[in-house]
Amino acid sequence: MKLFALAGNPNCGKTTLFNALTGSSAHVGNWPGVTVDKREGVYKDGGNYFKIVDLPGIYSLSPYTPEEVISRNFVLNEQVDGIINIVDATNLERNLYLTTQLLETDLPIIVALNMMDEVEKSGAVINVKALEAALGVPVVAISALKGNGIKELMKRAAALAEKRNGSTVLGGVFKAELDSARSFYKKAGVSSPLFHAVKLLEGDELELENSGAKAIYDELSLDCDAEAAIADERYKYITEKLAAAKIKSDSRTLTKSDKIDRILTHRVWAIPIFLAVMFFIFHLTFSENLFFLNGFTENHAWMPTLQELGLATDEGANNFGVEILAVFYDGAVFSPGVIFTNLLNLVLDRISDGVLTLMENGGAAEWATGLVGDGILGGIFAVMGFLPQILTLFLFFSILEDSGYMARIAFVLDRIFRRFGLSGRAFMPMIMGFGCSVPATVNTRTLSDEKERTATIRVIPFFSCGAKLPILTAVAGGIVAAFGVGNADVITYGMYVLGVCAAVVCVLLMRGTTLKGETPPFIMELPAYRMPSAKNLFLHLWDKAKHFVKKAFTIIFASTVIIWLFSHLNFNWKFLPDEQMNQSILASIGMFIQPLFTPLGFGVQLGQFGWVFAVAAITGLVAKENVIATFTTLALCIGAYAGEGTEEGVEELAGLINVISADTGIARGQFIAALLAFIAFNMTTIPCFAACATAKAELQKGKFKYTLLFWVAASFTIGAAVYTVGSWWWTLFIWIAAAAGVAVPVILRNTGKYDILKIFKRKKGGK
Amino acid sequence: MIKNLNELSVGESGVIKSVAGAGMVRRRLFDMGVTPGAEIAMKKRAPLGDPIEITLRGYFLTLRKSEAACVEVEL
Structure with a gap:
């Protein structure tokens, strides 16, 4: 072929x-x-x-x-x-x-x-x-x-011939040098000698690394600016030949783009328009109140929920018609992203119910229905449930990319990003991080500066991805449901903002210390605006969907089964019913590492059931979707929740919170702070295995282990800060003092005023 | 009159005289068609004043003022 x-x-x-x-x-x-x-x-x-x-x-x-x-x-x-x-x-x-x-x-x-x-x-x-x-x-x-x-x-x-001899449009100024370099490569038996010869004349870094190339380059001792002359000659040739091809240039697409740009990159309106576009993308993907018909906050809701209309009860919808209606509306009209999610979950629930009924009728053992229902189907379906929203988000970003607007965003934001030692291009991978870290990390290849790339890859997980959103909504929902305080949406948005702030601070810190360097250049084409093609968008989404489903049925499938087994087997490989979960292997592992999280508030403070949080944090390493899947499984197991189990995990979380509160008598404010710290920790810690593998492949050799270390350190610091400040507000001053203690020496050193490291160096020298 | 590209006011145009600078940035400028002899026009500044947008060889290019300072333009 x-x-x-x-x-x-x-x-x-x-x-x-x-x-x-x-x-x-x-x-x-x-x-x-x-x-x-x-x-x-x-x-x-x-x-x-x-x-x-x-x-x-x-x-x-x-x-x-x-x-x-x-x-x-x-x-x-x-x-x-x-x-x-x-x-x-x-x-x-x-x-x-x-x-x-x-x-x-x-x-x-x-x-x-x-x-x-x-x-x-x-x-x-x-x-x-x-x-x-x-x-x-x-x-x-x-x-x-x-x-x-x-x-x-x-x-x-x-029909192309199998072999072709390289030809060049160059030949004016450097004919003699080009010929001698070419004959050198010919003798060396390199393929495409002409290409290498031209690159050598240009002084190309990669070319000079080839054996013997440096010697020839020095021998040629080009006295004038070969690089400029060669580029110039190429363009001269092209302009000349274009005249021969009788080409009338076309300016219409340019004028059309011009008109659009007059608005989208307008001096005043550009940034508000950008913020509005971002808001609508996230609103269309995640909102459960699409047209704001129901007021802007939950407190002013006036539209009736399905329960208030008498169409549904706590048990669920009265009939199939209402169930379909609930896909689109329940107290407010849902956004497309939410509607797709509901539709998929409707189908998945049917399948799950059908399988379990079949098994029960067939007289399957308790452990078998448990494994299939809680372990396998529960886990996989919980993960699959996120697919619609991830795809919706991808669709919008693909439209921005294909239409040419993404490049304009980089143009508009470059000035801001430069303050952090990045270029406007770093914006694209970062914003993609809100969808999924894997393509975002791959996208950093468009960044030319290696240090900028490393810094960007490290903070991408802080831009909370689609799979982390359920952690946010479930825990935030759990807090509201159990304590009756706050607003789940506000907590969720707040956590997103916290992630972005953490990214900014960490980039500044890294660019000031370990990844110091010049701000990378920003020379970029602004492509003409084009209507994105539906076929391209569809194929792009299809790629993503395939990738995600594959992940769900391989890594996540395996890990949910393993977790279920670990939580239902003790060290003698004996099957444990749900009531004896405290004796399982997983509980032992969780209890063993639980004290590690004490500074973050979900360690020893949470008593005998606190290990659930430790276990959820571990399973999150496999895939962040697992965090909530683990909570739902474990909450059902310890009897913190008695219902059928929900996709969102809100009720399970609330049940768990109530059980732990009753068990330990922990102060309310302290527990809320601990739960917020748990979200913050999961948002900023080591991302899922897939993202880690991508980061390892994309980073320079040897950088990955430091990156892992960075994630662990960042997440523990941020988690601890959230917990302590949330529990005891005055600790805020200690954190500010600590931050200043780090920032001041770095700034002094980088501005060349005072180098604190010198003291250590001098001491060493003295001994 | 010769000016550096970053000093051009919006709407001004001219022909590139020379490209200074060194290394990757300079090569990138060449690859993007910013070579002596090319016609160039200043389109606009980004909302925050920097970078700038120019047209040359029938397309739009954006670059920072610091990079544009390497390019000399004859008006």
Whole structure:
């Protein structure tokens, strides 16, 4: 099977072409060298099959970001049968710059001139034949979005000769030097000698690392500015050839984008608009009061709940019709995200009920129904229940990304991020962290500065992800239900804000100490606004859904079963009924580590049932969804809750809180502070296994263990701060003093006024 | 008249004379088409005054004032 790689600038329609070529056959593959999500798929034409790989978008083959390194290495080192270079016809000049570099390799190349329909619509003309003659490789006009020209593109790609000799548009100023460098590489037997020769002349860092390259570079002793001259020559050539291809430039898309930008990046309105957009995205995903019909707070509610209408009781809905109605409305109209969640849960509950009824009728043993009902189905369905909201959130972020607005947000916010030693681009992975840490961590590849990347990856988990939201809502709901104080929404929003503040403080601290460095540059294209394509959005979501379901049925499935077993077996491997849970293996582990959490308020203070919190924190390492699943399982087991079990876990939590309060007689305020500390701890501690694995792959070698340490230290500090300040308000001053004690020496040292480390160094020297 | 790119007022345009600076930033500028001879126009400033947005070679580019200071423009 022939292998083709898709290469091109970001925003040139590469992914659209990839989706058009491969359809649903696409999947994420692993590649040797770096663990990288690279999408690959199969294109089928009659009896011929082609493997297609989608490379990250690049502007040139001189690597700048880690993403670009991946693309360059793939092009140079993998056994590719050809490169399909996608060129945005509406922006030929800059796109062809990459083409001139690709031409210098020995790989067979075909140029796909994308968005030709838009060019024609605007009345511009491109002479494809003339362009083909100028470049010396086949050029095919296509429209990836409409599917025009794709058949012809692949036909000509299949017919490409197996070998091609690199050609260059350079040759003026540095002809002699280029020839001697080229013959050096030819002698060394390197493939694509011309490409390496040009890179050498440019003084490319990666190139100079090759054996013998440095000696040749010094020998050539280029006296003038080769880098500038080469870039200049490439662009000169392109401008000249474009004139030959009789291209009338098109300014319509630019003027359209201009008009939109006049509002979206307006001096005054840009930031309010951005905040409003973010608010609506989260509102549409998570709100249970979509149109504010029911007033802005729960206290002013005037619309009747289903129970008040007499359609439902504590037991549930009166009939199936009401159950369907409850998907959309209960005292207020729900947001789309909540509606999808309710729909899915409706189906999942039916399945769960059906299976359990079948088992009971079949006379299954108590342990078997327990394992299946509480352990397996309860756990998996609790996790699956989050899928709709995670996908809804992803959908909105994909729309922002594909439309071009995401880049504008970076433009608007860069000034703020620079204060923390980051660039506006760091905004994207951080905001994605609210959805899921895994894609957010992968997204940091667009950051060019390694230290900025490390700092960003470390704080991504603080942006509470979709899977942590249930912890927030359940514990906050539990607090309100058990103590009758506060407002669950306010607590949830407050915790989100706490996470963001923690991220800001930690980034400042890291950029001031261990990850010190220049603020990374910010040079970025602002792509023209485009209507996102529904097909692309759908395929993107489909990818995410597959990934999530796979995770639910593998890691989370295994861990819920293991936890159920551990909580129902004692050290003699004897099955324990729910009432004897205190003797289980899991309880022993929980009791053993429980004292560790004493500074955070959910340690020894919580008495004989306090280990539930310790156990939930452990199971959260597998996947954050497990925290609440663990609570529901354990609350049912210790008899803190007698009902059927709910997805949200609010009632179970409330039951648990009441049991512990009665058992220990702990002060109310102190217990609330401990519960808040528990949320804060889970938000900032080591993320789930999947996120850890991604972070390990993305971070530089040796950085991961410090990152783990950072998460543990941060979560214990933040948790302890929340607990102590919540319990005894005056401890706030101690924390402020401690923070100042850390900040002042760091600031003094970085401004060069006074280096506290010098004292230690001098002492050492004295001895 | 020659000005640094960061000093251009909104709406002004010209031709790039030279690109100073060093290393990755300079290479990135070249790769994005900021080379001597290119026509360039100052579009707008971000709401907080920095970065700036320019048009060149038929597309929009944003960069910080500190990076734009490396670019000399002939008006």
